[in-house]
Amino acid sequence: xxxxxxxxxxxxxxxxxxCIERLLPLASSFVSASHFACVRARSQFGRVSQAVAGxxxxxxxxxxxxxxxxxxEHNARGLTLQxxxxxxxxxxxxxxxxxxxxxxxxxxxAVREGxxxxxxxxxxxxxxx
Numbered sequence: 189x190x191x192x193x194x195x196x197x198x199x200x201x202x203x204x205x206x207c208i209e210r211l212l213p214l215a216s217s218f219v220s221a222s223h224f225a226c227v228r229a230r231s232q233f234g235r236v237s238q239a240v241a242g243x244x245x246x247x248x249x250x251x252x253x254x255x256x257x258x259x260x261e262h263n264a265r266g267l268t269l270q271x272x273x274x275x276x277x278x279x280x281x282x283x284x285x286x287x288x289x290x291x292x293x294x295x296x297x298a299v300r301e302g303x304x305x306x307x308x309x310x311x312x313x314x315x316x317x
Contacts, residue, residue: 207269211276217283222248224290244286251279 225244228237258275261267 204269207273210273210280213287214276214280214283217287218248218251220290221283221286224293247282247286251283254279 221244225241225248227233228241229245231238233241254275258267258272
């Protein structure tokens with residue numbers, strides 16, 4: 189699922205909209221990576237896929253831990269969108285690279301299998317959900 193639309197009136201604070209739009213792909217990539225890691229942890233995909241899935245799961249756990257720390261910071265002192273962007277910007281880059289890896293892996297498999305896509309590996313596909 190892609191999180192790319194923002195609703196609301198940001199005419200007074202257009203910079204908030206920019207920050208939100210920069211962060212939304214992170215949410216999409218997180219969902220995609222979570223699904224990919226869950227599916228690829230199965231033995232049917234082989235040991236290399238299981239190892240990759242394990243690494244992804246560890247990365248996702250660290251991300252959730254960081255989000256919990258940011259939430260605690262927000263509750264204690266308040267956290268602006270700009271400071272949230274400051275803390276998450278490196279993570280956005282990492283998850284963008286992770287998303288490219290997932291997309292390339294699925295595209296390669298689709299070509300190898302003659303263009304067909306398995307529902308279990310169709311990350312972000314509304315039919316697979």
